[in-house]
Amino acid sequence: MKYSSSVRSDFEKRANRYELDSMWVTSDTINNVPFLFFSQQDTLGDVIDVGGGTAYLSNYLCRQLRHNSITVIDLSSSMLDIARLRMPDAIIINESIERFYENNETKYDTILARQIFHYVDDVDNIVGILHKMLNKNGILYVGQFVVSDNDSNLWHESFIKKISVNRKRSFIDKEFISLFTNEGFEVVKTEYTPYEENIKSFYNRSTNLGINYGELYDYSVSSLKESVKNDLLIRITDDNLFFTVKFLHLFLTIK
Ligand SMILES: C[S@@+](CC[C@H](N)C(=O)[O-])C[C@H]1O[C@@H](n2cnc3c(N)ncnc32)[C@H](O)[C@@H]1O
Numbered sequence: 001m002k003y004s005s006s007v008r009s010d011f012e013k014r015a016n017r018y019e020l021d022s023m024w025v026t027s028d029t030i031n032n033v034p035f036l037f038f039s040q041q042d043t044l045g046d047v048i049d050v051g052g053g054t055a056y057l058s059n060y061l062c063r064q065l066r067h068n069s070i071t072v073i074d075l076s077s078s079m080l081d082i083a084r085l086r087m088p089d090a091i092i093i094n095e096s097i098e099r100f101y102e103n104n105e106t107k108y109d110t111i112l113a114r115q116i117f118h119y120v121d122d123v124d125n126i127v128g129i130l131h132k133m134l135n136k137n138g139i140l141y142v143g144q145f146v147v148s149d150n151d152s153n154l155w156h157e158s159f160i161k162k163i164s165v166n167r168k169r170s171f172i173d174k175e176f177i178s179l180f181t182n183e184g185f186e187v188v189k190t191e192y193t194p195y196e197e198n199i200k201s202f203y204n205r206s207t208n209l210g211i212n213y214g215e216l217y218d219y220s221v222s223s224l225k226e227s228v229k230n231d232l233l234i235r236i237t238d239d240n241l242f243f244t245v246k247f248l249h250l251f252l253t254i255k
Pocket residue numbers: 003007008011025050051052053054055056057073074075076079095096097098113114115116119120121
């Protein structure tokens with residue numbers, strides 16, 4: 001199964017600014033949810049952070065919680081350079097999840113998969129791989145921004161696609177969770193963290209050089225339905241638009 005090489009080059013360019021530009025990555029409010037969940041276990045066992053990037057999350061957990069080993073796998077070598085500095089003892093693998101799985105049948109006790117599902121070519125394929133990689137009593141933690149209904153999803157998806165060809169889709173929470181339960185996962189726990197984003201911050205991370213900010217602003221404002229304004233708690237100013245999405249924390253085990 002191929003992966004998109006344009007995702008790799010996107011993160012090669014963005015690596016040094018990644019944690020500054022995407023402030024949710026380092027948010028204690030977001031990181032504490034998996035931390036509190038996993039702190040109730042004796043050990044994380046063998047951990048893999050798939051699409052782990054700069055390994056902020058895996059380090060957040062593993063620097064304080066007992067574990068046997070930690071592996072970080074990512075397409076981008078520049079993201080992994082930061083991970084390596086952060087966690088010198090981690091096993092770092094510069095490979096796609098898809099290709100890694102073709103050559104490796106190791107199973108893990110804890111799998112972390114945060115904010116990767118809108119980038120991958122084939123979500124069902126990745127969910128299937130994660131199912132095969134997880135030990136019988138292991139936990140897969142998924143962190144992903146989602147919205148609640150179809151109209152919000154249409155608005156959010158068309159907006160994110162305008163600024164990046166690599167962000168391939170947006171998710172409605174119930175449908176997203178079904179991707180995992182249909183594959184043989186059982187939900188152990190879900191939790192949501194509301195998170196306010198704004199289009200100017202997204203534009204600064206844009207990889208689509210063909211769109212200027214004025215066009216993005218006009219499009220984002222004019223394409224809003226009333227229901228979406230309410231659902232995403234939209235706030236519009238003269239030069240920006242703020243919207244609130246939900247960060248879904250999903251803890252899964254094998255059914
Ligand atoms: C938004 S970042 C998330 C990084 C990290 N999980 C976190 O929460 O900070 C998405 C990461 O997924 C990686 N990625 C996307 N598709 C991938 C694939 N098919 N295989 C491996 N890594 C992938 C990207 O290179 C990037 O580092």
